[in-house]
Amino acid sequence: MVPLIKVEKRNDVPMALYFFTPFIAIILTILGGGIIFYILGFNPIEALKFYFITPISNLYGLSELLLKATPLCLIAIGLSFCFKSNNWNIGAEGQLTFGAIVGGGVALLFYNQEGFYILPLVIFAGAIGGMIFALIPAILKTYFNTNEILVSLMLVYVSKLLLDYLVVGPWSNPEGFNFPETRQFSDSSRMPLLFEGLRIHAGIFLALAAVMLSWFILYKTYLGFQIKVSGLSLKTAKYAGFKGKTMILVVFMISGACAGLAGVGEITGPIGQLHRMISPDYGFTAIIVAFLGRLNPFGIIFASLVVALTYLGAETAQIFLQIPKYTGQVFQGMILFFLLASDYLLFFKVKILNLKKNELRH
Amino acid sequence: MATDLRISNISKIYPGCVANDNVSLQFKSGKIYALLGENGAGKSTLVKILSGVISPDNGEVFLNERNLKLSSPLDAKKNKIGMVFQHFNLFETLSVFENLSIDATEDNKSLRVRINEILKKYNFSIDLDVPVLNLSAGQKQKVEIIRCLLRSPKVLIMDEPTSVLTEQETEELFISLKKFCDEGILIIYITHKLKEVLSLCDEVAVMRKGKVVSVSQTQNEKVETLANKMVGQKLAKIKKKINISKNKDEIFKVKHLNFYSDDPFETNLVNLNFSVKKGECLGIAGISGNGQNELFQILSGEIITPDTSIIFRNKEIAKLNPKQRREYLMAFSPEDRISQAAVPELKIYENVALNNFKSSNFFEKGLVNERKIKEHSKKILSDFSVNTDNVELKSQFLSGGNLQKLILGRELITAPELLICYNPTWGLDVGAINYIHETLIKINDQEKSTILISTDTEELLKLSDRIAVIYKGKLSKIMPSEEVTPEKLGVLMGGGSID
Numbered sequence: 001m002v003p004l005i006k007v008e009k010r011n012d013v014p015m016a017l018y019f020f021t022p023f024i025a026i027i028l029t030i031l032g033g034g035i036i037f038y039i040l041g042f043n044p045i046e047a048l049k050f051y052f053i054t055p056i057s058n059l060y061g062l063s064e065l066l067l068k069a070t071p072l073c074l075i076a077i078g079l080s081f082c083f084k085s086n087n088w089n090i091g092a093e094g095q096l097t098f099g100a101i102v103g104g105g106v107a108l109l110f111y112n113q114e115g116f117y118i119l120p121l122v123i124f125a126g127a128i129g130g131m132i133f134a135l136i137p138a139i140l141k142t143y144f145n146t147n148e149i150l151v152s153l154m155l156v157y158v159s160k161l162l163l164d165y166l167v168v169g170p171w172s173n174p175e176g177f178n179f180p181e182t183r184q185f186s187d188s189s190r191m192p193l194l195f196e197g198l199r200i201h202a203g204i205f206l207a208l209a210a211v212m213l214s215w216f217i218l219y220k221t222y223l224g225f226q227i228k229v230s231g232l233s234l235k236t237a238k239y240a241g242f243k244g245k246t247m248i249l250v251v252f253m254i255s256g257a258c259a260g261l262a263g264v265g266e267i268t269g270p271i272g273q274l275h276r277m278i279s280p281d282y283g284f285t286a287i288i289v290a291f292l293g294r295l296n297p298f299g300i301i302f303a304s305l306v307v308a309l310t311y312l313g314a315e316t317a318q319i320f321l322q323i324p325k326y327t328g329q330v331f332q333g334m335i336l337f338f339l340l341a342s343d344y345l346l347f348f349k350v351k352i353l354n355l356k357k358n359e360l361r362h
Numbered sequence: 363m364a365t366d367l368r369i370s371n372i373s374k375i376y377p378g379c380v381a382n383d384n385v386s387l388q389f390k391s392g393k394i395y396a397l398l399g400e401n402g403a404g405k406s407t408l409v410k411i412l413s414g415v416i417s418p419d420n421g422e423v424f425l426n427e428r429n430l431k432l433s434s435p436l437d438a439k440k441n442k443i444g445m446v447f448q449h450f451n452l453f454e455t456l457s458v459f460e461n462l463s464i465d466a467t468e469d470n471k472s473l474r475v476r477i478n479e480i481l482k483k484y485n486f487s488i489d490l491d492v493p494v495l496n497l498s499a500g501q502k503q504k505v506e507i508i509r510c511l512l513r514s515p516k517v518l519i520m521d522e523p524t525s526v527l528t529e530q531e532t533e534e535l536f537i538s539l540k541k542f543c544d545e546g547i548l549i550i551y552i553t554h555k556l557k558e559v560l561s562l563c564d565e566v567a568v569m570r571k572g573k574v575v576s577v578s579q580t581q582n583e584k585v586e587t588l589a590n591k592m593v594g595q596k597l598a599k600i601k602k603k604i605n606i607s608k609n610k611d612e613i614f615k616v617k618h619l620n621f622y623s624d625d626p627f628e629t630n631l632v633n634l635n636f637s638v639k640k641g642e643c644l645g646i647a648g649i650s651g652n653g654q655n656e657l658f659q660i661l662s663g664e665i666i667t668p669d670t671s672i673i674f675r676n677k678e679i680a681k682l683n684p685k686q687r688r689e690y691l692m693a694f695s696p697e698d699r700i701s702q703a704a705v706p707e708l709k710i711y712e713n714v715a716l717n718n719f720k721s722s723n724f725f726e727k728g729l730v731n732e733r734k735i736k737e738h739s740k741k742i743l744s745d746f747s748v749n750t751d752n753v754e755l756k757s758q759f760l761s762g763g764n765l766q767k768l769i770l771g772r773e774l775i776t777a778p779e780l781l782i783c784y785n786p787t788w789g790l791d792v793g794a795i796n797y798i799h800e801t802l803i804k805i806n807d808q809e810k811s812t813i814l815i816s817t818d819t820e821e822l823l824k825l826s827d828r829i830a831v832i833y834k835g836k837l838s839k840i841m842p843s844e845e846v847t848p849e850k851l852g853v854l855m856g857g858g859s860i861d
């Protein structure tokens with residue numbers, strides 16, 4: 001007997017379950033993590049505690065959690081506009097980097113000046129930078145039919161190399177002993193801190209504003225309606241006469257601006273200058289956040305906190321368990337894997353048929 | 363060895379439609395058999411039963427007097443019944459050889475030898491090592507045929523094989539089919555093209571509404587007699603009274619409509635010219651796949667073709683998109699009501715908002731005016747007697763008839779001067795069909811015009827003031843419907859010509 005797997009589409013998928021599967025994915029990820037720790041020779045309960053509880057058991061940890069969740073949330077909100085309308089922007093990391101370059105450039109112009117107007121200028125420049133960078137794949141897609149997945153992804157490396165060139169070459173700190181970094185920004189280019197002694201900064205309000213605004217746009221405006229229809233059926237969008245090209249440009253611009261804001265939030269917040277490592281791949285991880293949050297603005301808040309915790313947990317585990325902090329990526333990968341797997345099982349039925357061997361070959 | 367295939371009392375009933383009604387047929391090797399019928403006549407159902415894709419409710423299939431149990435496509439393969447579908451089942455990125463080796467039982471070396479023998483024997487010129495995506499439609503079809511031949515079939519079923527072929531490729535196919543036939547393979551050829559039946563086949567069975575209505579030798583048939591059998595003497599019951607006087611204004615005029623596509627599954631349109639008068643219904647008949655899809659999309663503005671002139675109410679609209687055309691009071695009801703005219707996952711009121719005409723104020727200053735859309739939707743639901751008053755219902759829960767009423771209601775609530783609809787009653791039950799026909803007649807009574815693209819000849823004869831036939835992307839001359847008979851339509855739809 002040869003088992004043969006047959007996959008059938010389920011007819012009625014309860015929507016309540018659709019919003020519940022992210023939780024299943026998280027639980028499975030924790031279990032999976034426990035198994036990995038066990039194989040590595042750690043006490044799994046203990047290790048998971050270091051990973052998921054210890055990092056947020058004090059005020060400083062909570063502040064770090066919010067600090068990491070802020071860029072993830074911002075980027076994921078922007079991505080949700082693209083993904084909802086069937087535009088696959090994979091290059092948020094590049095848009096973040098380019099936004100940081102443009103915003104950082106403005107901050108460097110004012111490195112020896114003070115003034116209330118500087119920070120808004122820097123933030124604005126960052127958003128514009130991300131937006132322009134996102135427009136490249138969008139314009140190529142609308143006018144030259146290129147694949148936005150490939151173009152946006154490849155542009156990530158373009159912007160990273162550009163940043164590399166700038167911090168090593170023309171923008172490197174003249175008093176910096178040839179370290180690959182720029183000058184420190186002036187205090188007027190820095191995000192105000194919310195609490196003394198904690199790193200959490202005003203950028204979190206940008207993220208919250210983005211959540212509110214995106215909810216409003218997606219559910220209350222004509223643009224949101226067009227995004228929704230295009231995402232469900234491009235045929236219908238065409239038939240209704242929506243301006244497809246304009247919409248592609250707009251969603252990419254929104255998405256790029258959000259990523260740019262996240263980038264500028266990082267350099268004006270915890271970092272305070274430009275160097276090579278301004279983002280631990282927030283732009284890629286935010287793709288997981290967007291899907292874990294079901295492309296829903298409030299779901300994304302929750303998802304960004306969960307995924308931010310994997311960053312923190314990895315750092316704690318490195319300190320206490322001496323395992324590399326790249327386990328964070330293992331956990332992020334597991335979340336995505338289990339989410340996709342449970343979605344698949346939610347929408348499809350898998351049947352195993354037993355066939356006699358000779359029935360296969362005919 | 364001679365092959366004898368007998369189908370005995372096959373019936374297949376779908377909810378609301380008898381696809382095969384007690385079908386009995388007999389085929390013997392050495393001849394090419396045609397199975398002829400309009401869309402929905404039951405040909406495809408019968409073929410799917412023979413190839414094991416669906417099981418009949420009743421009846422049996424005998425091959426050389428042996429009762430076949432065909433419960434899956436595997437069974438058909440085992441019993442040496444080969445099938446070439448209209449759409450190809452090939453992996454585009456794999457090479458020809460890889461495609462053929464996927465379900466082969468022998469090793470690659472001997473398989474290659476056998477394939478080369480077949481290529482030589484039938485004079486096929488195909489490079490086995492290029493990816494399938496580089497092949498023309500005719501070559502892809504040959505790969506499918508080779509796949510069947512490798513299993514030395516007794517029966518070969520061809521489902522509308524020429525719909526994607528050029529004239530040249532069609533000729534080549536016919537030569538090959540005649541060769542197969544001489545070698546003793548029983549060939550069943552499914553088509554709605556009358557000329558092909560006459561030039562290729564020896565015997566023809568005509569199906570209509572799930573029944574076999576005639577079996578005859580093709581030498582005794584002509585295009586007209588076959589057309590008559592295919593379309594039937596369908597007399598319209600409530601034929602609308604024709605209310606067009608000759609002097610009415612032309613409200614819509616199309617000139618030099620040409621469309622060229624690289625996609626072999628799309629039909630090119632060749633120099634279409636026609637006009638519609640005020641209060642008139644222009645019917646466009648044709649078997650599906652002859653360019654209706656493309657024509658509808660060009661008329662609605664989803665496809666913009668260069669050099670075409672479309673004058674509507676004295677304005678040139680050929681460059682406008684569907685939304686802009688709606689502002690000029692055109693309305694559109696596409697064939698695909700489930701995934702194009704409406705989105706099943708959206709609520710009724712959201713689907714209503716798809717027709718966002720200017721005076722509707724559905725979206726004021728870019729914001730959704732939900733109250734207005736819902737009010738408007740309620741009115742459509744009651745005016746067009748859709749059997750719900752819940753505008754929050756997802757439209758996937760509406761029956762086909764109610765969904766079509768909703769769509770027509772949405773399109774008609776703007777009181778358009780011209781409604782273009784494509785198969786508006788496709789797949790609906792009698793009650794819904796009558797309602798929609800009455801609605802369409804009412805539009806003409808109110809001096810508004812309609813273009814009715816339909817594959818249903820009965821519907822066309824009932825509703826149209828003038829009728830033209832589209833065949834392979836060309837439009838016949840436009841005839842006043844009192845001069846049109848079902849036979850004439852049948853001849854034109856099958857590619858024949860009338861004086």
